[in-house]
Amino acid sequence: MSTPVMHKKKKFGTGTIWTVLAWILGLGFFFPVLWMVLTGFKQEADAYSDPPKLFFTPTLDQYRAVLSSGIGTALMNSAFATIVSTILVLLLGIPAAFALSLRPVKKTKDVLFFFISTKMLPVVAVIVPLYVIVGDIGLLDNIWALIVLYTAMNLPIAVWMMRSFFLEVPSELLEAASMDGASLWTSVREVILPLVSPGIAATALICTIFSWNEFFFAVNLTAVQAQTIPVALVGFITGEGLYWARLSAAATLAALPVVLAGWIAQNKLVRGLSFGAIK
Amino acid sequence: MTTTEVRSTDAGSDEFVPRSRTISKAEGWRRRGPLLPALIFLILVTQIPFLFTLYYSTQSWNLVRPGSQEFNWLNNYVDVFRDSQFREVALNTVIMIVGTVIISVILGLMLALLLDRKFIGRSLIRTLLITPFLVTPVAGALIWKTAMFDPVFGLINFVLSPFGVEQIDWVSRFPLAAVMTNLIWQWTPFMMLLILAGLQSMPKDIAEAARVDGASAFSLFRELTLPHLRRFIELGAVLGAIYLVNTFDAVYMMTSGGPGVASANLPFYIYQRAFLGFDIGQAAAMGVVTVIATILVSTLALRLIFKSFSGNEEAA
Amino acid sequence: MAAITYKKASCVYEGADKLAVDSLDLDIQDGEFVVLVGPSGSGKSTALRMLAGLEDIDGGAIEIGGKNMVGVPSKDRDIAMVFQNYALYPNKTVGENMGFALKMRGVSTEERKKKVAQAAEILDLTEFLDRKPGKLSGGQRQRVAMGRAIVREPQVFCMDEPLSNLDAKLRVQTRTQIAALQRRLGTTTVYVTHDQVEAMTMGDRVAVLRGGKLQQFASPTELYDNPVNAFVAGFIGSPAMNLMTVPIGSGGVQIGDATLPLEREVMTKLASAGLDTVTIGLRPEQLGIEHGAGFAAQVDLIEELGSESYVYAHLDDPKVKGLDGGPVALVARSAVRAPAKIGESISLTKLDGPVHLFHPESGDRI
Numbered sequence: 005m006s007t008p009v010m011h012k013k014k015k016f017g018t019g020t021i022w023t024v025l026a027w028i029l030g031l032g033f034f035f036p037v038l039w040m041v042l043t044g045f046k047q048e049a050d051a052y053s054d055p056p057k058l059f060f061t062p063t064l065d066q067y068r069a070v071l072s073s074g075i076g077t078a079l080m081n082s083a084f085a086t087i088v089s090t091i092l093v094l095l096l097g098i099p100a101a102f103a104l105s106l107r108p109v110k111k112t113k114d115v116l117f118f119f120i121s122t123k124m125l126p127v128v129a130v131i132v133p134l135y136v137i138v139g140d141i142g143l144l145d146n147i148w149a150l151i152v153l154y155t156a157m158n159l160p161i162a163v164w165m166m167r168s169f170f171l172e173v174p175s176e177l178l179e180a181a182s183m184d185g186a187s188l189w190t191s192v193r194e195v196i197l198p199l200v201s202p203g204i205a206a207t208a209l210i211c212t213i214f215s216w217n218e219f220f221f222a223v224n225l226t227a228v229q230a231q232t233i234p235v236a237l238v239g240f241i242t243g244e245g246l247y248w249a250r251l252s253a254a255a256t257l258a259a260l261p262v263v264l265a266g267w268i269a270q271n272k273l274v275r276g277l278s279f280g281a282i283k
Numbered sequence: 284m285t286t287t288e289v290r291s292t293d294a295g296s297d298e299f300v301p302r303s304r305t306i307s308k309a310e311g312w313r314r315r316g317p318l319l320p321a322l323i324f325l326i327l328v329t330q331i332p333f334l335f336t337l338y339y340s341t342q343s344w345n346l347v348r349p350g351s352q353e354f355n356w357l358n359n360y361v362d363v364f365r366d367s368q369f370r371e372v373a374l375n376t377v378i379m380i381v382g383t384v385i386i387s388v389i390l391g392l393m394l395a396l397l398l399d400r401k402f403i404g405r406s407l408i409r410t411l412l413i414t415p416f417l418v419t420p421v422a423g424a425l426i427w428k429t430a431m432f433d434p435v436f437g438l439i440n441f442v443l444s445p446f447g448v449e450q451i452d453w454v455s456r457f458p459l460a461a462v463m464t465n466l467i468w469q470w471t472p473f474m475m476l477l478i479l480a481g482l483q484s485m486p487k488d489i490a491e492a493a494r495v496d497g498a499s500a501f502s503l504f505r506e507l508t509l510p511h512l513r514r515f516i517e518l519g520a521v522l523g524a525i526y527l528v529n530t531f532d533a534v535y536m537m538t539s540g541g542p543g544v545a546s547a548n549l550p551f552y553i554y555q556r557a558f559l560g561f562d563i564g565q566a567a568a569m570g571v572v573t574v575i576a577t578i579l580v581s582t583l584a585l586r587l588i589f590k591s592f593s594g595n596e597e598a599a
Numbered sequence: 600m601a602a603i604t605y606k607k608a609s610c611v612y613e614g615a616d617k618l619a620v621d622s623l624d625l626d627i628q629d630g631e632f633v634v635l636v637g638p639s640g641s642g643k644s645t646a647l648r649m650l651a652g653l654e655d656i657d658g659g660a661i662e663i664g665g666k667n668m669v670g671v672p673s674k675d676r677d678i679a680m681v682f683q684n685y686a687l688y689p690n691k692t693v694g695e696n697m698g699f700a701l702k703m704r705g706v707s708t709e710e711r712k713k714k715v716a717q718a719a720e721i722l723d724l725t726e727f728l729d730r731k732p733g734k735l736s737g738g739q740r741q742r743v744a745m746g747r748a749i750v751r752e753p754q755v756f757c758m759d760e761p762l763s764n765l766d767a768k769l770r771v772q773t774r775t776q777i778a779a780l781q782r783r784l785g786t787t788t789v790y791v792t793h794d795q796v797e798a799m800t801m802g803d804r805v806a807v808l809r810g811g812k813l814q815q816f817a818s819p820t821e822l823y824d825n826p827v828n829a830f831v832a833g834f835i836g837s838p839a840m841n842l843m844t845v846p847i848g849s850g851g852v853q854i855g856d857a858t859l860p861l862e863r864e865v866m867t868k869l870a871s872a873g874l875d876t877v878t879i880g881l882r883p884e885q886l887g888i889e890h891g892a893g894f895a896a897q898v899d900l901i902e903e904l905g906s907e908s909y910v911y912a913h914l915d916d917p918k919v920k921g922l923d924g925g926p927v928a929l930v931a932r933s934a935v936r937a938p939a940k941i942g943e944s945i946s947l948t949k950l951d952g953p954v955h956l957f958h959p960e961s962g963d964r965i
Contacts, residue, residue: 025397026397026405029412033412033414034411034415036430036431036468037415039430097321099316103314103315103317104318124528125574126529126550126574127550128553129567131554132566132567137332137335155328156325156329216419219531219535234419234532255419255425259417259423263414277476277480
């Protein structure tokens with residue numbers, strides 16, 4: 005007579021500690037975010053309480069106030085900048101990653117190094133000339149300035165990530181395609197791209213996260229018209245001062261799109277950050 | 284069926300003159316072609332402004348005094364090195380980066396190890412854990428400053444009050460630590476995901492062989508797991524450091540660099556000089572110094588990780 | 600279908616100083632099934648890939664149907680290749696995989712479907728046409744790889760160790776299918792393997808390569824009966840031929856206390872070559888196990904295969920050396936079960952068949 009129940013009981017001891025610990029840490033890390041979301045549903049009086057209130061009557065007043073305060077433009081701007089810059093990154097980056105992996109150029113390592121080195125340049129060092137140049141071209145407070153900068157900002161990491169995905173394609177596959185009579189361009193389209201599309205999606209997600217959340221360029225190079233969400237959020241503070249609940253509601257709305265995107269595409273995110281280590 | 288008896292001729296090797304194996308010029312350009320748009324774009328957008336920064340750094344130029352733009356040569360740089368605040372800020376920056384990276388790698392490692400096993404709610408916990416990385420840094424800094432660290436209404440004080448801790452104004456008393464707490468909170472998920480990728484890419488049969496050979500869980504970790512994870516940890520540390528050099532949002536939101544410059548890092552300090560103090564020349568010089576320092580340090584670091592993670596991995 | 604000629608073809612890998620393929624000369628006739636065989640590093644795969652256009656022809660030339668292929672890209676050579684790991688397009692169905700090359704040529708969809716269906720029927724793949732490679736077994740994937748090659752109706756088939764990823768039983772089965780298929784289609788085929796059994800059973804003619812150089816190019820029986828040097832002699836045939844370097848005595852060669860007699864013309868040839876030792880080769884089936892007359896040996900191991908057995912023994916004589924200079928391990932074949940016991944001292948005699956003689960240093964046939 006087999007006793008599977010006994011088997012499970014034996015494992016109960018050691019495993020549970022780690023599970024409980026994982027739960028505690030997970031909830032702990034998430035807690036600040038949770039608190040922020042909850043606070044957005046409070047009345048100001050409830051938000052400012054000592055000791056902090058866990059139970060309260062929720063209200064949608066704060067969210068209504070935030071949404072009616074004209075956050076719409078910022079939302080459009082952020083979305084536009086994020087989407088267009090990500091598309092540009094893919095358009096420029098995919099061929100570059102291809103050149104650096106499948107048909108190696110002579111100085112591949114040096115080029116890769118250069119790409120990453122552009123990220124090591126503290127942006128603050130170039131913000132002044134950028135401000136001047138952007139102003140001279142007349143693109144201050146214009147979303148296109150941000151688009152160009154975000155593209156440059158994300159391009160190195162994107163190329164690096166996509167290169168690792170290209171390197172995963174078995175070379176035999178390309179040889180077979182070339183023997184079947186496919187030109188280089190056709191091989192790319194029919195064979196390579198379908199294989200690396202999850203990797204490209206992951207790269208796009210990472211670019212989205214960094215573009216949406218970017219603050220420094222946005223705050224210095226935009227004013228009212230091209231304002232992005234993070235800037236609008238900060239504007240809320242100086243304007244609203246210590247209206248904590250409303251601030252929380254605004255912060256929640258600001259963070260929501262990317263958090264949701266990250267949650268939904270979680271597996272892609274994990275895959276993207278693995279740089280090809282996990283198949 | 285005819286048979287052919289062939290003896291290998293050694294003379295063949297002497298007569299052999301290999302065709303040129305170098306890629307023709309046309310092929311070389313065809314290969315480089317796809318790379319050029321990205322490369323040129325990046326050079327234009329990143330290098331040209333820097334050239335301007337170099338130019339500005341040699342001038343004494345303060346926007347408050349129009350028409351004051353004149354060549355100052357290297358005086359700005361001398362001022363930079365004499366500026367004691369600059370030194371303090373530089374130190375803050377180093378502490379911020381190194382401290383954040385080290386602590387978030389350690390925490391990330393712990394979390395990755397915990398997540399590497401199957402348990403109830405595992406995917407939910409992972410979802411929760413990656414959130415700090417996704418939240419807009421400005422919003423995150425806000426949460427920490429107000430909800431957590433506020434002297435009166437903050438949760439940290441609330442949680443610690445049973446232990447007899449009175450109302451501490453964390454942000455004023457421990458500004459650098461407060462900013463770092465926010466940064467660690469934000470970057471730990473990133474390290475965790477990278478290390479988790481490393482753990483999951485470890486070939487299982489080696490671990491099984493070790494266990495059969497009698498290795499304890501601890502020595503397995505030390506001898507097999509850690510060496511394998513090394514390249515992932517290095518990658519995380521370098522990438523994290525690259526992004527952390529530019530930390531601005533947290534300092535801006537939480538402390539505005541204060542009190543004084545206790546929590547200011549280089550980006551914020553230079554920003555202050557340029558946009559609040561309008562001293563373009565000085566700011567530019569500081570920027571150049573920062574760039575040089577960053578390049579020196581990271582060149583060493585990057586050569587290191589290229590050795591372990593250039594995409595030409597051996598059996599992993 | 601076309602004849603293939605390798606004319607002093609050579610290939611060197613970038614950065615290497617040794618030639619991967621060294622002045623290869625092969626004359627392959629139209630419709631022939633030629634096997635390139637050799638140990639790892641012999642250059643056989645490289646020679647195949649040079650034919651397919653996947654490696655550059657650095658020296659000499661390769662002609663297909665009389666046309667020089669130097670500088671001609673793979674897609675213009677009208678060659679179909681079956682890869683060792685099959686190289687199937689993972690995101691396409693079996694039908695799409697097989698029809699891909701035709702699609703590249705602009706063949707119409709119905710024509711494509713027809714040809715794919717024909718090939719699928721020959722290979723028993725019709726029920727899998729809508730499946731993706733990920734959902735197929737190893738043997739099925741191998742057939743798809745072959746199907747992809749057949750559909751193209753090329754002038755040459757190139758096959759790079761297509762059976763090495765299959766389990767033993769499937770390998771034997773598929774081997775016969777491939778040979779039958781080639782006979783039916785009549786397409787010139789160049790096949791690479793490291794397994795000499797495959798080479799012997801499948802090829803019309805076999806080319807043995809070593810270190811990038813051609814050793815011998817002949818029919819399987821010719822290779823078996825008249826190996827041109829000690830390497831080919833030891834490579835072809837399983838278990839391998841017994842090769843040993845022995846001192847020349849009067850009237851024959853000395854093995855231990857016994858003398859193996861050789862004909863007078865042979866002795867004269869040896870004498871005129873000025874040799875005092877010679878490498879002799881005897882196939883396992885040429886050694887008989889006795890107790891009494893013959894050269895003394897001690898049994899190390901006995902392998903029973905059911906239909907026959909192999910006795911592994913070693914000679915005690917220090918003057919007899921193996922090809923590597925160490926002691927000689929001999930294999931004798933016996934039709935009897937339990938022909939001897941382990942540790943037993945037996946005598947080996949030479950049964951019917953020629954004694955192969957090779958120069959002790961160069962290995963060439965005498």
